[in-house]
Amino acid sequence: FKGDSDPDVADQWLSEMEKIFNFLGSSKERKLAYAVYMLGGEAEYWWRGTRQMLESRDVLVDWDCFRRAFLEKYFSDSVRYAKEVEFMRLHQGSLFVSEYAMRFEHLARFYSQAISEAWRCRKFAEGLRHELKRVIVPMSIVEFPALVEKAKTVERLEGGGSSGKAARVQEGSSGSRRGGQQRGPYDRPIQFHRGAVSRGPRPATPQGGAQAVRCYRCGGPHIVRDFPSTKPRCFRCSKFGHLAKDCPVGASQSRGAQRVERPTATGRVFALTGAEASTSPDLVKGKGRATGTEVFILFDSGATHSFISVDCVGRLGLSVSALHVDLSVSTPASVSVVTSEVCVGCPIEVFGRRFRVNLIVLPMVDIDIILGMD
Structure with missing residues (x-):
C-alpha cells in the first residue's frame, strides 16, 4: 500500500491483510511487522513519523494501534x-x-x-x-x-x-452515475437513435455500419502505420513533398481561394495532467530522453496516439508541422482538446532503446510525453 487517496483502496488493503493474518494465525507482533513491510511510498513515510510520535508519548505500538492509526489517516470517520x-x-x-x-x-x-x-x-x-x-x-x-x-x-x-x-443508456446520456454505475476509462462512445452519447463497451456492428478509420496525417481510410508515403504533406495545397511554409502556392492565391473545411479525426488519452495520471494504477510513469534531454514519460496503452506537451516542445526546440486534419482528443472526464500540430520523427530513448515517434502537440501539465498505441 503506497498511500492511495481512495478510501476504498485503503479499506480493501486492510481487509486483505486481516484475511491473510487470520488464515496464517499470525500473532499481533507478526501482524504489525508484516503490515509495515507491505507499506511503501508516502504510506511508509507516514508510518515512520507516526510511530516516532507514538513512541515519544510512551504509547504501546502494536497491531491494534497500527490499525487504529491507519484508519484515522486513510479511512476517517467522515468517510x-x-x-x-x-x-x-x-x-x-x-x-x-x-x-x-x-x-x-x-x-x-x-x-x-x-x-x-x-x-x-x-x-x-x-x-x-x-x-x-x-x-x-x-x-x-x-x-x-x-x-x-x-x-x-x-x-x-x-x-x-x-x-x-x-436505463443505463438513458443515464449515460445525462452523465449520471447514480447507484454506483461507473464507466471504464477507455470505453468508446456509442451513438443511439436520439443522438445521446453513452460511454460503454463498444458493441459489435454489422458490416457497412462499422466506424470509419481515418489517418490523422492524410485523412485517408487507414491508420497512420499504413500511410503510403513518408514525405510530409502540405496542408495548404494537399500535395506531398513540402510543408506549408515552402508551398509554391502564393499567400494571395490561398487567401483568394474558397475556404475548404478541414477534415477531422478523433483520439483519446487517459490524462492531460500529472494529477489525473496519478489517480490510475494502470498507467506506467517513468523517465526517458528526447533529443538527448531527460523528460517525464507516461506510458498509456489506451491512448490512440503519442503526444508531447507544448512546454516540452519549446524546451527541446523541436520543429512543429501541421496535421492534415483537426484532431479532437478526448479524456474519460469528457474533456476534449482540438489540435492540428505534430512533431514528426522525434528521437526518443527509453530503457536504452532508441526509436522515432510522431508526437501530437497537446497542452498538458506535469507530463512531457505520452506514448500510446501508435
Missing part, C-alpha cells in the same frame, strides 16, 4: 459516515440485481447499527426497481441469499436485463 449514508440511500436504479447486491453488501459493512437478517432482506427489497419490488416484497423472504437469487430470477423473467440496459 465511514458517508458510506453509511450512501447505504441508507442505496437503490437499484439502473444496476442489475447482481450488481445491486454486491454494492449493498459492500456498504452494509459500514452501517453502525446491528443488522438482523430480516432487516437486511427488507432493506434490500425496498431498494429494488418497482417492477421487481411488487413481485418480491409480498414473498416476505427472510434469508438474504435466497432473496437475491429470487430477485435475479424475477428480473430475468420480467425482461429486466433489457430494461436495465435501457
Whole structure:
C-alpha cells in the first residue's frame, strides 16, 4: 500500500491483510511487522513519523494501534459516515440485481447499527426497481441469499436485463452515475437513435455500419502505420513533398481561394495532467530522453496516439508541422482538446532503446510525453 487517496483502496488493503493474518494465525507482533513491510511510498513515510510520535508519548505500538492509526489517516470517520449514508440511500436504479447486491453488501459493512437478517432482506427489497419490488416484497423472504437469487430470477423473467440496459443508456446520456454505475476509462462512445452519447463497451456492428478509420496525417481510410508515403504533406495545397511554409502556392492565391473545411479525426488519452495520471494504477510513469534531454514519460496503452506537451516542445526546440486534419482528443472526464500540430520523427530513448515517434502537440501539465498505441 503506497498511500492511495481512495478510501476504498485503503479499506480493501486492510481487509486483505486481516484475511491473510487470520488464515496464517499470525500473532499481533507478526501482524504489525508484516503490515509495515507491505507499506511503501508516502504510506511508509507516514508510518515512520507516526510511530516516532507514538513512541515519544510512551504509547504501546502494536497491531491494534497500527490499525487504529491507519484508519484515522486513510479511512476517517467522515468517510465511514458517508458510506453509511450512501447505504441508507442505496437503490437499484439502473444496476442489475447482481450488481445491486454486491454494492449493498459492500456498504452494509459500514452501517453502525446491528443488522438482523430480516432487516437486511427488507432493506434490500425496498431498494429494488418497482417492477421487481411488487413481485418480491409480498414473498416476505427472510434469508438474504435466497432473496437475491429470487430477485435475479424475477428480473430475468420480467425482461429486466433489457430494461436495465435501457436505463443505463438513458443515464449515460445525462452523465449520471447514480447507484454506483461507473464507466471504464477507455470505453468508446456509442451513438443511439436520439443522438445521446453513452460511454460503454463498444458493441459489435454489422458490416457497412462499422466506424470509419481515418489517418490523422492524410485523412485517408487507414491508420497512420499504413500511410503510403513518408514525405510530409502540405496542408495548404494537399500535395506531398513540402510543408506549408515552402508551398509554391502564393499567400494571395490561398487567401483568394474558397475556404475548404478541414477534415477531422478523433483520439483519446487517459490524462492531460500529472494529477489525473496519478489517480490510475494502470498507467506506467517513468523517465526517458528526447533529443538527448531527460523528460517525464507516461506510458498509456489506451491512448490512440503519442503526444508531447507544448512546454516540452519549446524546451527541446523541436520543429512543429501541421496535421492534415483537426484532431479532437478526448479524456474519460469528457474533456476534449482540438489540435492540428505534430512533431514528426522525434528521437526518443527509453530503457536504452532508441526509436522515432510522431508526437501530437497537446497542452498538458506535469507530463512531457505520452506514448500510446501508435
